[in-house]
Amino acid sequence: MRLEFLGAAHTVTGSCHLLETGEDRYLIDCGMFQGAKRIREYNYDAFSFNPADIDGMLLTHAHVDHCGLVPKLVREGFKGTVYATQATCDLVRIMLPDSAHIQESDAELMNRKGRRRGDEPIQPLYGIDDAMDALKQFAPVPYDQELHLSDNLRVFFRDAGHILGSAILEIYVKEGGKETKLVFSGDLGQPDQPLLRDPTIIHGADFVITESTYGDRLHQLYDKETALIEIVNETMDRGGNLIIPSFAVGRTQTLLYYFYRLHCEGRLDPDIPIIIDSPLAINATRVFLKNFRDFDEESLKVFGKEGKVPNFAQVHLCETAAESRALNSSEGSAIIISASGMADAGRVLHHLKHNLWRPESTILFVGYQAEGCLGRRLIDGITRVRVLGEEIAVKAQIKSLDGFSAHADANQIMSWLGEIRDPKPAKIFIVHGEAPAQEALKSRIQKELGIECYIPFRGDLAKISGRASEIIPSNIPAVSVEKEMEDVLRDFDSDYRQLRRRVMQYVVRQPKMMEPVIKVMSKARNYMRKLFTPFNI
Numbered sequence: 001m002r003l004e005f006l007g008a009a010h011t012v013t014g015s016c017h018l019l020e021t022g023e024d025r026y027l028i029d030c031g032m033f034q035g036a037k038r039i040r041e042y043n044y045d046a047f048s049f050n051p052a053d054i055d056g057m058l059l060t061h062a063h064v065d066h067c068g069l070v071p072k073l074v075r076e077g078f079k080g081t082v083y084a085t086q087a088t089c090d091l092v093r094i095m096l097p098d099s100a101h102i103q104e105s106d107a108e109l110m111n112r113k114g115r116r117r118g119d120e121p122i123q124p125l126y127g128i129d130d131a132m133d134a135l136k137q138f139a140p141v142p143y144d145q146e147l148h149l150s151d152n153l154r155v156f157f158r159d160a161g162h163i164l165g166s167a168i169l170e171i172y173v174k175e176g177g178k179e180t181k182l183v184f185s186g187d188l189g190q191p192d193q194p195l196l197r198d199p200t201i202i203h204g205a206d207f208v209i210t211e212s213t214y215g216d217r218l219h220q221l222y223d224k225e226t227a228l229i230e231i232v233n234e235t236m237d238r239g240g241n242l243i244i245p246s247f248a249v250g251r252t253q254t255l256l257y258y259f260y261r262l263h264c265e266g267r268l269d270p271d272i273p274i275i276i277d278s279p280l281a282i283n284a285t286r287v288f289l290k291n292f293r294d295f296d297e298e299s300l301k302v303f304g305k306e307g308k309v310p311n312f313a314q315v316h317l318c319e320t321a322a323e324s325r326a327l328n329s330s331e332g333s334a335i336i337i338s339a340s341g342m343a344d345a346g347r348v349l350h351h352l353k354h355n356l357w358r359p360e361s362t363i364l365f366v367g368y369q370a371e372g373c374l375g376r377r378l379i380d381g382i383t384r385v386r387v388l389g390e391e392i393a394v395k396a397q398i399k400s401l402d403g404f405s406a407h408a409d410a411n412q413i414m415s416w417l418g419e420i421r422d423p424k425p426a427k428i429f430i431v432h433g434e435a436p437a438q439e440a441l442k443s444r445i446q447k448e449l450g451i452e453c454y455i456p457f458r459g460d461l462a463k464i465s466g467r468a469s470e471i472i473p474s475n476i477p478a479v480s481v482e483k484e485m486e487d488v489l490r491d492f493d494s495d496y497r498q499l500r501r502r503v504m505q506y507v508v509r510q511p512k513m514m515e516p517v518i519k520v521m522s523k524a525r526n527y528m529r530k531l532f533t534p535f536n537i
Contacts, residue, residue, distance in 0.1 A: 001173050001180070001464045003209075005456035006048060007031060008432040011039055012213055012370050013065035015432060017184070018049060021173045024153050025049075027057040028169065028184055032068025032099070034342070036372025043069065043125055048459065052077035058155060059084040060186030061166035062091035062249060068099050071130035074137065083147060085157055086140040087165025087291040091249055093135055094283040100124075100131035102345060143167070143294075158200035161189030162406050163250035164288055168200055178466060183425075185210040187432070188408040188416060190219065194257040195288070195299045199408070204422040206467050210413065212433030213368055215441030219402055219409040225258055229267050231364055231399055236272060236333050240360030240396070245348045245375060247341035248281035250406050251367050253288050255337055257299070260312055270314055275327060277318040277347050278339040321347075328354040341366075342373040353387045355396055362397040366404040371434060410437075414444055417451075426467040430455045 001021040007014030007029070014033035019026050033042040051073050059082055060066055070082060070092075084092070107124035114121065141147050147155040152174040160166040169184040183205040191198040235242040246252045256276075262268040276282055292300070318324050324347050327336060338348035343365075352374075355361040369375035374385060378398050385392055408416065417428065428451050430438045442453040456462070459474030 001175060003182070003429075003462045003464060004048075005429070005431065005460050005462075006458065007033065007042075008065070008211075009456045009458040009460065010435060010438070011035070011458075012368070012432055012434060013039065014042060014069075015060070015066045016069070017209065017431075018054075019171070019173075019182075021175065022150075022152050024150050025053060025055050026149070026153070027054055027073075029060055029066040029186075030057060030069045030073050031066040032064045034065055034344070034373070035370035039370075039372065042458075043072075047073070047076065050077065052079065054078055054080055056080035056149065057082045058169055058171075058184075059088060059092075060160065060169060060184065061163055062088045062095050063163065063187070063247075064095060064099050066187070067092055067095065069125075071096055071100060071126040071134040074134040075126055075130045078137075080137065082134075082138045083141050083155070083157075084138060085143060085165040085167055087287070087294055088167070089138045089140045089165075090287045090291060091163075091165060091284060092138060094280060094287065095249065096131040096134060097128055098280045100126055100128045104128065158202065159197050159294075160186045161191070161193065161196045161199040162187040163189075164196065164253075164291055164294055168202065170202065170205075175465070180206045180464065180466060182206065182464075183208045183420065185416070187211055187213070187406070188413060189406055190408050190412060193406070194254050195295050197294070197296045199416060201416070201419045203419065205420050205425050206423065207427055207429070207464065207469070208417065208420060208425045209429045209431055210417065210441075211407070212413070212430045212438045212441045213407045214405065214409040215413060215430070215433050215437035216439075217402075217409055217437070218411055219405060222403060224401065224403055225262055225265075225267070227401055227403075228258055229262055231362060231401075232268070232272070232335060235360070235362040235397070236269070238360035239333055240358055240362060241333055241351070241355050242335045242362050242364060243348065243351045243355050243396075244335065244337045244364045244366060245341055245343040245352075246278075246281070246337050246339060247367055247406075248278050248339040249284045251341060251404065252276065252278065252281040252337055252339075253285055254404065254406075255366065256285070256312075256315065259315075259335075263312060263314070268314075272314065273332075273334045274315045275318055275334055275336045276315065276338075277324050277327065277336055277351070279319060281337070281339055282317050282319065324350065327351070341375070342369055343375040343378070344373045349388050353390060353392060356385065356387065356392045357395050359395045359397075362399055365398075365400040368405055368407060369400075410441060410444065413441065414448065417445065418449060423467075424449075425451055427452045427454060427469055429453075429462070 004018040006018055007016035013035060015029040015031040017028040033039045103124040104127050107122055111121045141157050143157055143159055154172045156170040157167040158170060160168045166186055168186055171182040173180045183202050188211055189196055189199050232242055246255060259274055336351050338351055340346040340348060365375050365379060369379055379400055383394050385394060428445055430442055430453055438455045442455060445451055445453050457474045461472040463470045
């Protein structure tokens with residue numbers, strides 16, 4: 001059999017793997033690349049295979065970095081079935097049209113600007129029609145029931161505990177009269193989280209493909225409710241808004257659960273409005289309630305046997321764009337939960353534009369922030385940002401609560417992998433992570449579990465026979481050093497301009513300082529540009 005790594009390889013997003021066995025060709029996920037511009041550009045690359053030749057797809061869950069390129073795949077000829085859990089099928093029915101709307105809106109905006117420059121119009125990655133066509137090819141699969149794909153291929157979907165409907169894939173491939181077992185972790189959830197069941201323990205495998213998002217970090221162990229209410233109270237005391245960029249699927253529902261618990265305990269002021277400003281999050285919450293039977297036992301006690309929403313009057317749903325705009329001119333303080341979770345698109349950008357410059361407001365991040373996204377830059381301490389075409393000084397409090405992540409941390413990944421021992425994997429492939437996280441996890445696995453590991457590059461191919469494997473290196477060109485350095489220089493130039501403005505604000509009051517300061521700063525800038533020019537490295 002052949003396993004080709006086409007995404008989430010040396011990066012977090014864009015999950016996609018091609019499994020070929022005999023006459024069967026199946027994709028595991030087909031996700032969108034997110035984060036820095038150089039990563040997002042992968043979305044426009046041609047597929048390295050003919051979509052019409054793919055028999056089907058096994059989808060681990062509904063986040064767009066796992067399913068976001070399915071409409072593009074369908075538009076380019078894929079006719080097979082996409083197998084996923086029932087909850088995932090329900091979620092993609094709102095996720096993919098929403099993603100298509102974003103693609104069309106972004107293309108329209110870029111074309112409007114491009115026309116003024118005389119540029120050729122660009123086409124969206126895909127449109128609403130493509131998304132609706134793709135939805136016709138989804139088929140639900142129950143957890144823990146065998147899916148018989150062919151005489152040589154069978155699959156089980158196991159609960160991954162990441163978001164509602166998320167799955168670990170157990171794939172059994174028969175070749176030469178022997179069966180080889182592959183396990184794809186998908187995105188692995190944290191144990192003991194609200195709403196979701198713990199990730200399923202897998203007792204044996206020949207090969208494992210595991211995520212590594214938090215492979216070099218441990219989640220903080222603390223009272224999340226107390227940490228959350230302290231940030232709420234501090235912000236309200238200052239008279240500001242608490243803006244929470246939140247993933248519409250999973251994180252928003254978890255936050256609502258914690259706020260409801262605080263409400264029941266009498267720790268949350270009932271006069272503070274909690275506003276959900278994301279149509280996608282609102283619809284996703286309805287999907288969650290429809291699939292409440294997938295909740296854990298503790299959550300079922302809250303929602304009851306009928307999955308009814310508890311009475312929580314201070315929660316307000318912001319359905320329309322007009323309602324969303326009105327929030328930024330309303331008096332008083334509020335908690336505003338809005339997508340996207342990495343603050344790189346969606347309605348949350350408007351709330352950031354109106355609150356980042358206010359010292360009394362707080363921006364709270366409660367999930368993973370990919371390299372290059374606005375959320376990561378804010379957490380890293382950037383002092384000025386461009387939001388919706390306007391430069392904004394960052395004066396608000398920037399906070400993060402990592403323990404809310406839907407991903408397992410390094411110890412939890414290691415604990416899950418440690419249970420796979422009958423048989424113990426011959427090799428573990430580490431995907432879905434940034435380089436430091438992947439290298440750290442690889443080191444721990446090899447040292448503590450004694451299992452060989454490999455971190456694939458995009459386009460790498462593993463030839464597998466029984467428990468033996470051979471790696472064929474990628475023939476997909478990597479991002480050039482020159483392009484990498486262009487990104488570095490662009491970031492440096494932005495930081496330099498910010499520093500220069502701040503210095504000028506000081507020296508303008510002392511004219512004698514102007515000339516020497518400009519000379520020093522220009523010299524420093526020229527030196528850095530020379531140092532980082534690719535041809536002078």
